[in-house]
Amino acid sequence: MGLKEGDFPPVDPATFEDMTYQERIKTLSRHWAEFGFGAPKITAIIYIVKLLVFFCIGGILVGTLTSDLDPLSPSEWWDQPIFWQKAVIWTMMLEALGVAGSWGPLAGHFKPMTGGVLYYARTGTLRNPPWPSKVPATAGFTRTPVDVALYLTFIGALVVSLALPGTTDVDTVAGVSVDLVERAPMAVAIVALALLGLRDKIAFLQARAEQYVPALIFFTLFDFVDMVVAAKLLIVIVWCGAAFSKVGPHFANVIPPMVSNTPWLSHKGIKRMHYRNFPEDMRPSERATGLAHGAGTLVEFGAPLVLLFSQNTTVTAIAAIAMIGFHLFIISTFPLAVPLDWNVLFAYITAFLFLGFANYDGYDLAAMDTGLLIVVVAGCLFFPILGNLRPDLVSFLPSMRQYSGNWATAMWGFAPGGEQKLNDHIKKPALMQKQQLTEIYGEEAAEVVMQQLLGWRSLHSQGRGLNSLMMKTLGPDIDTYTLREAEFSCNALAGFNFGDGHFHNQQFIKAIQSEVNYKPGEFIVVFMESDPWGPKRGRQDYWIMDAAVGVVETGSIAVKDCVKEQPWLPNGPVATKVDWTLDGYERVRYERPARPAPDPGGDDPSQLAKEARIGA
Incomplete structure (x- = not known):
């Protein structure tokens, strides 16, 4: 990877879409493991x-x-x-x-x-x-x-x-x-x-x-002292809420693709070590699981609680340095939502609150009125608790599930030509990402870049579920539909996403349909809700929607079935438990238009692949 040249996947853009969808995911997920986004x-x-x-x-x-x-x-x-x-x-x-x-x-x-x-x-x-x-x-x-x-x-x-x-x-x-x-x-x-x-x-x-x-x-x-103590409670609840959300099988699947996308880490061997047996077994290795729940979850739980209660200068300083380092590490990995500014702010706030106005100097919980303290704690905990018990009611942001791997997510499928209708009928200051990239790299290379995001998603637990639902819904047509990571598409349509599947929920699909008026079968959405705490722990609810018809199926998927599979699902779709289907619904099929024959006098496809670049 050079200053202005990215690491393009090992595919020929001209024939990329002739591969089956599972072959594409297999190639792109392996490429992500070694190069990340390749920017x-x-x-x-x-x-x-x-x-x-x-x-x-x-x-x-x-x-x-x-x-x-x-x-x-x-x-x-x-x-x-x-x-x-x-x-x-x-x-x-x-x-x-x-x-x-x-x-x-x-x-x-x-x-x-x-x-x-x-x-x-x-x-x-x-x-x-x-x-x-x-x-x-x-x-x-x-x-x-x-x-x-x-x-x-x-x-x-x-x-x-x-x-x-x-x-x-x-x-x-x-x-x-x-x-x-x-x-x-x-x-x-x-x-x-x-x-x-x-x-x-x-x-x-x-x-x-x-x-x-x-x-x-x-x-x-609040007056100044109450303000400082309340801010300490807020940041500790943010940290501990995020740590709590990482308990379970999802977060271990976040670490390998995150490490793979770290721009300063060019050693492929280190990246491969986070996968169980690259390239055949792309599930997280024991090293990745240890990093997730050791250096990740335990530090994010333990150090904040120490900061909240410690009256010792040395212990407080060590815990503060640990959390500042925690945020600096996240910055260095360049996660796809790129919350870099937020992490810098939290690193600074750590020093300001816990070193500048330390507990041992009198700015501890005892300095705050008891009644007000109870109100602040209850207010800050309300949405994280509700969001973990009923994730369908609360965004993953107020639920404090930042980068936990346990998100509401979706995948969109368009019949040939369907994605372009979003540009033709919806008012927005930007084209869809495929067209943005086409202006820079050409249409075929742009399509490869767009599908890299599907390869990235497939490395996460819910990605296997989404792929299973789309394979089940489209059948053999999955190889000819245009498939998109809903998070990225929502960014172009609404201006922001940050990984929140509730932004592109059923209501948002209805909003798109009201502007575009898709025909039945032209725009298919599969959506998985977060894994809740409580009696339904271990099963993620899903729904399938035909934009022109409405929801056509609901059910759930077992998390354990998703995490044991490879990203490209060589054993076929993960089993689903269907709760309801729309009586009489049968998806309308669309054929892919015949691809034009290569121009004998045109550019060499292998050279186009070599010249294609990913990035700004």
Whole structure:
């Protein structure tokens, strides 16, 4: 892999779609194991430059210069409460604008690299309200001037919060005055985002509201000491919630493809070690399982609890260093949702809260009013508990299941020509990713890149389930339909995804159908819900939908059956337990148009494959 040249899969783009789907997945999953997405090194450089220059340096300048602090003297501002608050607000604003997490080519934004504001500040684009039949004035599938006004009001309130120099409060522990962000603009931001969220949960959660809205509430309503202690509780619950979600068989399947995509790790042997017996057995090895549940789950559980209760300077420092290192490691792996900015913020917050305002200096749980502490703990735990018991009711983001491998996911299948209709009929500032890539690399190479995401998904437990459902639904037509990872497609249609399958749920498919009017059989969706805790643990519910007809089947799949199979399902689809089918439904079939004969005077397909490049 070079600076501007990626590692293209070992296939001929001109004949790639002549392979069976299982052959394609077998080839692409093995290629991912050694090269990840195969993006050229310049892709990682672009992300690093954006992170350091735009997010870090930009955030430091905004947080200091507007607060009468010297940006060139970190010792002056790193432990200042107003700088901490503005760092949180700065990150939330960038997330909401679409220039933080889920940005750029690793998140499916190629041309342009930004979603977010390009969608939310424009009328006519798709939205997905959470409860349109229950909350008045929220029904509908497209963005109106009201939605745009709410979004811009929210962004404007954050800008004002950053720009104002702040006000003074009293630190009752230290007995000194501290500067804090003005409360009124933050209150406006909270109200505007809440109203926006009732009309579009995608825009709401793109702002990472599940984590930053509680912080804004603390900033707005609490005095300084309660604010600090509440923030400690919030971040510890985020960490422990994420750790809890990784208990089980799913997370071990996350580690191998994540390590494989690490741009600085070029040693194929190390990458292969995370698979049981590359290339024949692509299930996670004991080493990957140990890394997942040892260095991953145990550290993410243990170190935060130490930070929350420790009164010892050395123990606190060790735990803080462990969590800072934890976030730096995640940054180094460049996960596909690329939450790099969020991880930098959490590394900084770790130092600010637990070293700058340590428990042993008086900022422990005892410093907070008991009644208020109970309210904060209950409020922060409500959605993680409900989301793990009933994942169908709560997004995986408020459920605190970040990168656990246990997600709601979907795969889309289009009859020949069906995907292009999304460009023809849906208003959006970007073409679908296949067309974005076609403008850069050509149509055949672009199709290979798009299907690499299916190879990546197949390395995860739920990917085997999705492939099984699609194979069962399409039968032999699976080799001729255009298959897409729904997460990436949702990015192009709605501006953001971040791995949340609830964004492209049944309601979103109905929104697409209302704009495109697909014929029966043209657009098929298979969807798997997260694995819940409780009596149904170990089975993931699914539904199958024909966009023109509606849901045609529901049932469940056993997790143990998925994790024991290879990504390409050589033994055939995983067994399903069918609960309901639509009486009389029979999928309408579509034949693939005949492929044009190669042009004798045209380019050599092998040369095209060699020249095809993946990346920005």
